Amino acid sequence: MTTTRPTWAGPLWALAAAVPLAFLAVFFAWPVLALVGRGFVADGGVDLGGFAEVFSRPRTWRILGLTLAQAALGTAGSLLLGVPGAYLLYRTRFPGRAALRAFVTVPFVLPTVVVGVAFRSLLAEGGPLGFLGLDGTFAAIVLALVFFNYAVVVRTVGGMWERLDPRAEQAARALGASPARALRTVTLPALAPAIASAASVVFLFCATAFGVVLVLGGLRFGTIETEIWVQTTQFLDLRAAAVLSVVQLLVVALALGVAARTRAGQERALRLGAAAAAAHPLRVLERDPRGRWRPGPDLLPAGVTAVVVAGLLALPLLGLLVRSFRTPGGGWGLENYVNLGTTGGPGTLSVTVWEATANSVRVAVDATVLAVVVGTLVALVVSRRPRSRSGRRAVGVLDALFMLPLGVSAVTVGFGFLITLDRPPLDLRSSLVLVPVAQAVVAVPMVVRTVLPVLRAIDPRLREAAATLGAGPARVLATVEGPFLVRSLGLAVGFAFAISLGEFGATSFLARPDRPTLPVVIFRLIGRPGAESYGMAMAAAVVLAVLTASVMALAERLRTAEATPW
Amino acid sequence: MSTTPTRTAAALGALALTLAGCSLTGGGGDDEAGDGGEVTVVTHDSFALSEDLLAQFEAETGYTLTFVAPGDGGALVNQLVLTKDSPLGDVVYGIDNTFAARAVDAGVLEPYTSPDLPDSAGEYVLDEALTPVDVGDVCVNVDHQWFADAGLPEPVTLEDLADPAYRDLLVVTNPATSSPGLAFLAATVGAFGDGWQDYWADLADNGVKVVEGWSDAYYVDFSGSEGAGLRPLVLSYASSPAAEVTAGGGDPRTGALLETCFRQVEHAGVIAGAQNVEGARAFVDFLVSADVQADIPGQMFMYPVDTDVALPEAWAAYAPLAEEPHDVPAEQIAAEREDWIAAWTEIVIG
Numbered sequence: 056m057t058t059t060r061p062t063w064a065g066p067l068w069a070l071a072a073a074v075p076l077a078f079l080a081v082f083f084a085w086p087v088l089a090l091v092g093r094g095f096v097a098d099g100g101v102d103l104g105g106f107a108e109v110f111s112r113p114r115t116w117r118i119l120g121l122t123l124a125q126a127a128l129g130t131a132g133s134l135l136l137g138v139p140g141a142y143l144l145y146r147t148r149f150p151g152r153a154a155l156r157a158f159v160t161v162p163f164v165l166p167t168v169v170v171g172v173a174f175r176s177l178l179a180e181g182g183p184l185g186f187l188g189l190d191g192t193f194a195a196i197v198l199a200l201v202f203f204n205y206a207v208v209v210r211t212v213g214g215m216w217e218r219l220d221p222r223a224e225q226a227a228r229a230l231g232a233s234p235a236r237a238l239r240t241v242t243l244p245a246l247a248p249a250i251a252s253a254a255s256v257v258f259l260f261c262a263t264a265f266g267v268v269l270v271l272g273g274l275r276f277g278t279i280e281t282e283i284w285v286q287t288t289q290f291l292d293l294r295a296a297a298v299l300s301v302v303q304l305l306v307v308a309l310a311l312g313v314a315a316r317t318r319a320g321q322e323r324a325l326r327l328g329a330a331a332a333a334a335h336p337l338r339v340l341e342r343d344p345r346g347r348w349r350p351g352p353d354l355l356p357a358g359v360t361a362v363v364v365a366g367l368l369a370l371p372l373l374g375l376l377v378r379s380f381r382t383p384g385g386g387w388g389l390e391n392y393v394n395l396g397t398t399g400g401p402g403t404l405s406v407t408v409w410e411a412t413a414n415s416v417r418v419a420v421d422a423t424v425l426a427v428v429v430g431t432l433v434a435l436v437v438s439r440r441p442r443s444r445s446g447r448r449a450v451g452v453l454d455a456l457f458m459l460p461l462g463v464s465a466v467t468v469g470f471g472f473l474i475t476l477d478r479p480p481l482d483l484r485s486s487l488v489l490v491p492v493a494q495a496v497v498a499v500p501m502v503v504r505t506v507l508p509v510l511r512a513i514d515p516r517l518r519e520a521a522a523t524l525g526a527g528p529a530r531v532l533a534t535v536e537g538p539f540l541v542r543s544l545g546l547a548v549g550f551a552f553a554i555s556l557g558e559f560g561a562t563s564f565l566a567r568p569d570r571p572t573l574p575v576v577i578f579r580l581i582g583r584p585g586a587e588s589y590g591m592a593m594a595a596a597v598v599l600a601v602l603t604a605s606v607m608a609l610a611e612r613l614r615t616a617e618a619t620p621w
Numbered sequence: 622m623s624t625t626p627t628r629t630a631a632a633l634g635a636l637a638l639t640l641a642g643c644s645l646t647g648g649g650g651d652d653e654a655g656d657g658g659e660v661t662v663v664t665h666d667s668f669a670l671s672e673d674l675l676a677q678f679e680a681e682t683g684y685t686l687t688f689v690a691p692g693d694g695g696a697l698v699n700q701l702v703l704t705k706d707s708p709l710g711d712v713v714y715g716i717d718n719t720f721a722a723r724a725v726d727a728g729v730l731e732p733y734t735s736p737d738l739p740d741s742a743g744e745y746v747l748d749e750a751l752t753p754v755d756v757g758d759v760c761v762n763v764d765h766q767w768f769a770d771a772g773l774p775e776p777v778t779l780e781d782l783a784d785p786a787y788r789d790l791l792v793v794t795n796p797a798t799s800s801p802g803l804a805f806l807a808a809t810v811g812a813f814g815d816g817w818q819d820y821w822a823d824l825a826d827n828g829v830k831v832v833e834g835w836s837d838a839y840y841v842d843f844s845g846s847e848g849a850g851l852r853p854l855v856l857s858y859a860s861s862p863a864a865e866v867t868a869g870g871g872d873p874r875t876g877a878l879l880e881t882c883f884r885q886v887e888h889a890g891v892i893a894g895a896q897n898v899e900g901a902r903a904f905v906d907f908l909v910s911a912d913v914q915a916d917i918p919g920q921m922f923m924y925p926v927d928t929d930v931a932l933p934e935a936w937a938a939y940a941p942l943a944e945e946p947h948d949v950p951a952e953q954i955a956a957e958r959e960d961w962i963a964a965w966t967e968i969v970i971g
Binding site: 093171172175176179180181182269270273275285287288289290291292401402403405470473474477478484563564567568569578579581582583584585586589 | 666667668669670671688689690691692693695696699700702703704707709723795797798831832833834835836837839840841842846847849850851852857858860861864865919920921922959970971
């Protein structure tokens with residue numbers, strides 16, 4: 056297998072890697088290292104005594120254990136429920152499928168403070184589900200984590216499942232394998248890269264969950280992330296925060312390492328087929344030859360998904376929706392929605408909720424462009440399989456590097472921005488670009504994880520064949536990878552946009568008071584006394600949810616339109 | 622992306638210097654001179670004043686106002702401390718008495734007290750670098766209707782809250798994560814001195830519920846506002862009952878227990894290293910002017926420090942301040958806050 060590559064291909068790939076690396080260095084590594092560095096520098100010398108001190112606290116060990124336990128359980132729950140969901144929403148056809156796909160993504164981007172209150176309204180003493188006794192328990196946190204991350208599994212796994220060539224499975228079935236056996240021996244191994252990808256992302260989201268853990272579990276069930284927040288914003292104990300940040304990074308690196316190993320061990324070139332061919336009509340019930348109804352093969356996934364969607368996802372969202380129609384006077388009506396055109400009571404908001412919505416959309420466009428450009432470059436570089444060992448290692452490191460933003464607390468990044476990007480040549484503290492930049496840093500890992508499994512699934516022989524036939528790297532990219540890329544890009548754009556719309560942690564640090572985003576406005580409304588503000592907050596949260604669902608539905612539609620057989 | 626390799630190199634160089642502990646040049650000097658007309662106000666995320674008043678200030682003084690609001694009161698002070706070498710702005714508003722001593726000790730403020738400070742505010746002055754602007758009481762609020770329906774007399778004092786007659790009725794917020802929670806912890810320290818830990822053990826035995834944020838406690842667990850919760854006693858503010866007065870009029874269904882209060886005092890100050898010291902001072906003076914003082918209750922749910930200013934009607938009727946709030950000196954709070962929270966966590970949360 057010899058390929059003749061033009062000599063400028065190497066430098067070109069180096070440049071493709073350099074742009075995202077520079078982005079990551081300036082807008083992530085530098086601020087984070089600067090802040091963590093402050094925790095380890097005392098009186099002009101390096102002081103690592105903080106480690107001994109922090110690790111002598113029993114609380115540190117308890118928090119570490121809790122973080123790992125809730126992340127493991129949250130990931131297991133999301134996978135267990137999400138894989139059947141991915142099957143149902145991407146391999147079967149039924150009326151309302153597109154709407155359901157959009158709907159399951161809504162939780163993923165709702166501001167945690169709204170979700171926390173919605174969950175607690177259900178679970179609190181006297182709430183509709185108060186009899187379960189889940190308020191303030193570990194189980195409630197795990198449920199909420201699954202609520203948030205279900206969509207990640209459904210979409211990353213489903214996106215690949217949809218394009219999986221059904222013929223391998225059909226062959227196995229034709230040779231006598233039971234559906235379960237075909238699933239276990241043919242389909243699941245083929246999906247392993249996507250499942251591992253989803254698992255690693257979900258694990259990171261769970262291990263670094265912040266707002267919802269705080270609201271539902273309080274400091275009793277803190278994570279490393281909530282502990283960093285408390286130590287930084289409340290106690291200004293940078294030493295403890297720095298030690299915890301390092302610990303968190305280690306946990307994240309470990310999770311990434313395991314995920315990479317899983318992926319590497321099971322990665323293979325997949326035969327990807329056309330999406331339309333793969334989906335079949337939903338078969339929940341079937342008539343046997345004698346005309347009697349009996350359970351169809353899709354009954355189990357359909358049942359699981361129905362329970363998840365109705366019980367776990369819809370219930371809190373429905374509570375939110377119902378509450379948004381309760382008027383401040385105690386009746387029912389549209390008053391809260393009418394109020395979205397105002398700035399609320401005196402001194403409540405600086406702009407109307409609709410203006411904040413427009414701000415959110417503008418910021419999200421910028422953040423999405425940034426995230427998709429950077430993320431796609433990373434995915435393209437990482438999807439190469441260099442011949443040299445060091446080359447492969449470099450690619451692996453690059454892959455891991457861009458997952459790190461998921462594993463560092465927004466507080467650390469936010470405070471880091473304040474103390475680094477504060478003087479020439481980069482004085483951006485009051486600049487409007489900081490918000491989309493910060494959101495893009497958060498969204499890039501999702502873009503990479505969405506695009507990469509698809510690129511990696513392309514048979515390298517296709518590229519090699521094209522190159523052998525004389526195509527230059529650019530042509531290979533355009534003709535071989537282009538179609539795959541465009542398909543996965545719809546989803547990546549949707550994710551990036553949705554993440555930006557819902558991002559609160561870093562945005563609350565950086566958004567200027569005269570240009571608040573929708574989540575910032577909701578947070579402010581929910582914290583103001585008075586039924587009018589609370590009602591507006593609920594209505595605004597519904598707007599955010601609807602906006603998100605629409606964006607995801609649109610991304611879905613663009614992608615389907617693009618998915619013509621080739 | 623405007624990131625060129627040169628810039629990255631410069632950035633990495635700066636990083637190396639920072640890590641090596643070298644202090645880069647301070648915020649002053651590099652930027653344009655301070656005689657520009659801009660005043661940057663650093664404040665907490667609940668800041669609000671009428672647009673007209675701010676426009677009037679700009680018109681009368683010729684300064685242009687820019688606002689930076691990076692978080693709640695605690696985060697605000699911590700950010701000022703962190704960014705001392707390159708200040709976030711010229712003037713800060715919103716440092717309360719539970720965090721004031723930290724700001725003063727860290728030297729992030731320039732000495733200045735407004736000469737226009739009303740006489741009635743004299744008792745709230747903590748340091749020459751701070752000008753008190755407004756006050757508010759953090760108090761336990763009660764759902765009148767719930768107690769009337771239950772035929773139970775309402776509790777009055779802190780001691781009552783630990784009385785088994787009021788078991789499982791109170792919800793408070795965590796002092797580690799919420800500023801009213803910290804204020805209430807301070808109230809119990811002020812009331813019981815060294816005995817505060819025993820008091821909290823009693824409260825815990827009596828079924829006090831702890832949640833993390835004010836809105837969570839007030840809207841989910843409290844029975845008085847949305848009417849959805851089960852607990853008729855909630856930690857909130859003396860001004861909260863006024864917000865429960867509905868447009869239809871009538872008495873609010875809630876009230877504040879004025880013997881359970883801690884007084885929060887919010888201050889303004891000139892930030893050390895301010896680009897526009899004159900403008901910063903003018904803004905501090907503006908905050909204690911009669912117009913702004915009258916604007917504060919409706920905008921920020923706090924009480925003016927100037928007692929000559931009339932309160933809104935609903936406040937005068939339903940939201941009086943406590944006569945004798947429980948008090949702890951700011952220096953003591955600064956010195957002991959962390960120990961309190963650690964001990965409190967041990968006792969109440971475990």
